[in-house]
Amino acid sequence: MIELTNVTKSYSSSSKAVDNISLDIPDGEIFGFIGPNGAGKTTTIKMITGIIKADNGEIKANGIDISKSPLDAKRQFGFVPDSPDMFLRLKGIEYLNFMADIYEVKSEKRMERIKYLSDKFEISRALEDKIESYSHGMRQKIIIIGALIHNPSIWILDEPMTGLDPKSSFILKEMMREHADAGNTVFFSTHVLEVAEKLCDRLAIINNGVILFSGTFQKLKNQFKEDESLENIFLEMTSHE
Structure with a gap:
């Protein structure tokens, strides 16, 4: 489960990158997060994921506040960033063992x-x-x-299919579907609206730091x-902004 309550982030005094958003992503769900660049x-x-701190608001992973107990919160999820270009001088197996060391995965289990x-x-x-x-x-x-x-139990994936x-x-x-069906949480962003439409149980549309919609695709339609595609709806919503 992921919970965001009144979360705000500004990089300058003139504008807010994220403006007072709240989201509730329960277990057993694939939740899509879509929006323009x-x-x-x-x-x-x-x-x-705790890479940057919110200016205001509360963020919890499986009930653990990321600002108050960052290490415990980070143990709850696996995170795929939007760029895979990292640790390039390591061998693949060295990188995987490094990640397993961070999460204290025991030898037999990590090999498996x-x-x-x-x-x-x-x-x-x-x-x-x-x-x-x-x-x-x-x-x-x-x-x-x-x-x-x-x-x-929580997967956080930023453009994972790229x-x-x-x-x-x-x-x-x-794997995402199986993970959610087993009672876990999958949160992923995507630019491929067709994937979001077919895969997500619920989705949120964000633009200019504001959540324009959060709910099921049927609720959005x-x-x-009724016969409009997610692409047409998305373009109409974001162009109005």
């Missing part, structure tokens, strides 16, 4: 998780190679595996024409 999506995700996930994403043969030699898609896979190495081949993208979407 510069809408406040990544800033929101960085506050949820590394084998399962690397086989799933068909990257096992590249684990002994340096990440700098990987393609963008392979880097995305290794970051995803690292985020899931400790089997967290660079993935169709098969890997399909596998990840399947009820506010517009």
Whole structure:
């Protein structure tokens, strides 16, 4: 479960990147977070994950306040950032062991998780190679595996399908659905509105730091024409802003 209550973040005195938003994302749900570039999506995700601090408001992961107990809160989730270009001089296996060390995953369990996930994403043969030699898609896979190495109950994914081949993208979407159906939480941002429409139980649309809508796709359609696509609704809502 993720809870945001009256969260605000400003980078300057003249404007707010995120303006007093509240979201409640329960267990058992895939929650999509969509908005134009510069809408406040990544800033929101960085506050949820504790990378940056909110100016005001409260953020909780599984009931743990990220500002009061940051380490305990961060143990609750796995995070895939919007860029996989990191730790490039490490071998794939070194990076995964590094992530497993951070989350204190025991030796037997980490071996099991590394084998399962690397086989799933068909990257096992590249684990002994340096990440700098990987393609963008392979880097995305290794970051995803690292985020899931400790089997967290909350998945926070910022544009997770970017660079993935169709098969890997399909596998990840399947895993997201299975994870949510098992009573866990999946929160992800995406620019691919078709994916959000097909995959999400609920979604939020953010623009100019403000939540324009939060709820089911059916609820969103009820506010517009029944036969309109999410793309048309999204463009209409954000253009009005």
